Amino acid sequence: MEGHSTYQPTNGAAKWLERRLPVIGLVHSSFVAYPTPRNLNYWWTFGAILSFVLVAQIITGIVLAMHYVPAGSMAFNSVEAIMRDVNFGWLLRYLHANGASLFFFAVYIHMFRGMYYGSYKEPREVLWILGVLILLLMIAAAFMGYVLPWGQMSFWAATVITNLFSAIPLVGTAITEWLWGGFSVDSATLNRFYALHYLLPFMIAGVVVLHVWALHVTGQNNPLGIDIKSKKDTVAFTPYATIKDMFATVVFLILLAWMVFYLPNYAGHPDNYIPADPLKTPAHIVPEWYFLPFYAILRAIPNKLAGVIALFSAIAVLFVLPWLDTSRVRSARFRPIYRQFFWIFVIVCIGLGYLGSQPAEGGYVIASRILTAYYFIHFLIILPVIGLIERPKPLPNSISESVLQGSGGGATATTTGSEG
Amino acid sequence: MANTDTADTAEPTRRDFLYIATGGVAAVGAALTVWPFIDQMNPDAAALALAQVEVDVSALEPGMSLTVKWRGKPVFVRNRTEKEIDESKAVPVSSLPDPVARNANLPASAEATDANRAADGREAWLIQIGICTHLGCVPLGQQGAYGGWFCPCHGSVYDTAGRIRQGPAPQNLHIPVYSFISESKLRIG
Numbered sequence: 091m092e093g094h095s096t097y098q099p100t101n102g103a104a105k106w107l108e109r110r111l112p113v114i115g116l117v118h119s120s121f122v123a124y125p126t127p128r129n130l131n132y133w134w135t136f137g138a139i140l141s142f143v144l145v146a147q148i149i150t151g152i153v154l155a156m157h158y159v160p161a162g163s164m165a166f167n168s169v170e171a172i173m174r175d176v177n178f179g180w181l182l183r184y185l186h187a188n189g190a191s192l193f194f195f196a197v198y199i200h201m202f203r204g205m206y207y208g209s210y211k212e213p214r215e216v217l218w219i220l221g222v223l224i225l226l227l228m229i230a231a232a233f234m235g236y237v238l239p240w241g242q243m244s245f246w247a248a249t250v251i252t253n254l255f256s257a258i259p260l261v262g263t264a265i266t267e268w269l270w271g272g273f274s275v276d277s278a279t280l281n282r283f284y285a286l287h288y289l290l291p292f293m294i295a296g297v298v299v300l301h302v303w304a305l306h307v308t309g310q311n312n313p314l315g316i317d318i319k320s321k322k323d324t325v326a327f328t329p330y331a332t333i334k335d336m337f338a339t340v341v342f343l344i345l346l347a348w349m350v351f352y353l354p355n356y357a358g359h360p361d362n363y364i365p366a367d368p369l370k371t372p373a374h375i376v377p378e379w380y381f382l383p384f385y386a387i388l389r390a391i392p393n394k395l396a397g398v399i400a401l402f403s404a405i406a407v408l409f410v411l412p413w414l415d416t417s418r419v420r421s422a423r424f425r426p427i428y429r430q431f432f433w434i435f436v437i438v439c440i441g442l443g444y445l446g447s448q449p450a451e452g453g454y455v456i457a458s459r460i461l462t463a464y465y466f467i468h469f470l471i472i473l474p475v476i477g478l479i480e481r482p483k484p485l486p487n488s489i490s491e492s493v494l495q496g497s498g499g500g501a502t503a504t505t506t507g508s509e510g
Numbered sequence: 511m512a513n514t515d516t517a518d519t520a521e522p523t524r525r526d527f528l529y530i531a532t533g534g535v536a537a538v539g540a541a542l543t544v545w546p547f548i549d550q551m552n553p554d555a556a557a558l559a560l561a562q563v564e565v566d567v568s569a570l571e572p573g574m575s576l577t578v579k580w581r582g583k584p585v586f587v588r589n590r591t592e593k594e595i596d597e598s599k600a601v602p603v604s605s606l607p608d609p610v611a612r613n614a615n616l617p618a619s620a621e622a623t624d625a626n627r628a629a630d631g632r633e634a635w636l637i638q639i640g641i642c643t644h645l646g647c648v649p650l651g652q653q654g655a656y657g658g659w660f661c662p663c664h665g666s667v668y669d670t671a672g673r674i675r676q677g678p679a680p681q682n683l684h685i686p687v688y689s690f691i692s693e694s695k696l697r698i699g
């Protein structure tokens with residue numbers, strides 16, 4: 091989709107640079123002249139929100155790193171010092187901790203958006219796969235970050251998650267001890283997690299560049315899921331998308347500010363204000379809310395190795411999603427059956443999240459098993475089958491025609507001939 | 511083997527051999543270079559220095575336990591009651607999810623009988639690593655359906671000999687190398 095840059099440098103310095111490194115032209119063609127579909131709705135602003143949060147996490151993280159001490163004996167106290175002694179330390183830490191929470195909130199919305207509008211389908215498979223890769227790196231970054239304050243939840247989360255690798259037959263224990271650098275989670279583990287926690291966000295930034303590159307090669311999908319056919323279907327990125335993205339980011343920042351100033355520990359767990367104690371596990375350990383659905387899947391299965399495999403498969407299945415959905419129609423607006431199963435799937439994911447927060451006993455375990463089974467059935471059976479049996483509604487001829495009819499799409503946009 | 515120009519033939523040439531040999535040497539060199547970067551993460555010399563701890567257990571009456579920290583892990587030392595021992599002995603080994611003793615002082619194939627779990631010649635004493643074999647939480651003592659240990663993390667239940675009876679944990683609680691160096695002194699490690 092990306093047209094060649096129309097950027098013409100006017101002043102002398104810009105001309106000089108442009109002939110040697112056309113970087114201004116690159117930015118101009120990607121973020122100014124870049125044609126975006128004219129019917130994008132607010133679900134399309136989450137990419138910009140996510141980019142903003144990534145930068146915010148890196149900035150707050152680097153300043154926290156100036157005060158944090160990654161040693162078992164001092165980590166907890168250094169975080170307490172950040173909270174009490176460092177100037178504005180409480181603000182920086184609450185921004186970083188709640189920023190991580192909202193990062194996941196935004197990425198999940200971003201992914202459900204992709205699922206609803208079929209954004210993973212041909213030709214955007216690589217774009218989607220890079221997104222799943224970013225999710226994996228985010229999970230690793232957030233997990234290791236959560237270990238850093240070295241409270242009880244930090245310590246036991248680190249223990250339970252690293253022990254997942256001990257389920258691997260034969261070499262499991264060796265791998266786990268290699269991860270720990272000892273015979274249990276200890277200072278050595280904390281220190282290496284800190285090094286990786288510092289590194290991962292920059293790796294995420296690298297994959298984000300590839301993600302945006304892939305996006306600009308295929309062009310954005312849109313709520314109708316049909317291709318751009320003419321210039322009439324698009325508007326320029328600047329000012330239209332730029333301003334809309336900025337507005338959405340500000341609304342998102344209000345949410346972040348509300349959490350930071352009024353509910354700074356709402357997403358956290360009080361036990362993490364108790365220093366790590368390797369001899370005592372808290373009575374009820376739960377991961378951060380954004381890992382709860384995966385945690386429920388792990389616990390649903392009464393066998394250690396099978397539980398771990400299910401946990402990893404829950405993410406792995408996302409990589410092959412583009413090939414599991416057999417329908418060629420992208421947007422759920424034109425897929426009456428898929429649209430219902432999409433919402434069932436959303437509810438199942440939220441349900442798994444709720445079950446992950448409850449103790450692993452009785453009815454909760456049974457419910458987790460049913461929802462875990464459904465999660466996989468959705469991808470492996472429902473999606474391939476609906477694509478074959480569903481009769482999609484007629485697609486509009488073009489984005490501009492649908493927009494100018496005023497409905498923004500849907501069943502009203504039928505085949506009323508094409509003038510454009 | 512002809513060493514003339516063989517671009518069109520499938521016959522391997524001396525040059526092909528040199529390519530493969532060079533590539534092979536480079537691969538071995540790369541692997542050797544990577545190894546220190548991987549191995550540095552393994553437990554270091556200080557962690558490996560086989561730490562031993564000695565504990566005075568003379569104060570433990572039947573029905574009492576204590577927890578010792580060994581290699582960063584909790585070790586449960588328990589002086590079991592008659593009732594606990596009898597309950598454990600009544601269980602046929604064939605009915606256990608994990609039929610082997612997991613006792614580092616015995617051969618790996620030893621059966622999970624009560625005698626093989628308890629200290630040699632001191633059947634009241636049970637010394638085990640207090641780490642759930644599921645995902646590593648510390649189980650709570652004298653809880654759960656079998657009066658042994660209960661892991662709060664994902665609900666594994668162990669009996670009075672520390673053998674897994676219910677839940678996701680695959681193995682009995684592990685028993686470390688230990689010995690009684692006197693009537694009252696226990697050495698772990």
Ligand code: HEM
Nearest residue numbers: 147148151152154155158183187190232235236238239291
């Ligand atoms: C992808 C972006 C990032 C995510 C999702 C993330 C996530 C987290 C989380 C969940 C915590 C625990 C917060 C708490 O409960 O206190 C944390 C702590 C921390 N992070 Fe990050 N982080 C990111 C980037 C960074 C970067 C780039 C740095 C430094 C260069 C950094 C440095 C720290 C430090 C020093 C702590 C410990 C202080 C504290 O607990 O607040 N983080 N991070």
Ligand code: FES
Nearest residue numbers: 642644645661664
């Ligand atoms: S760690 Fe004990 S049951 Fe999972």
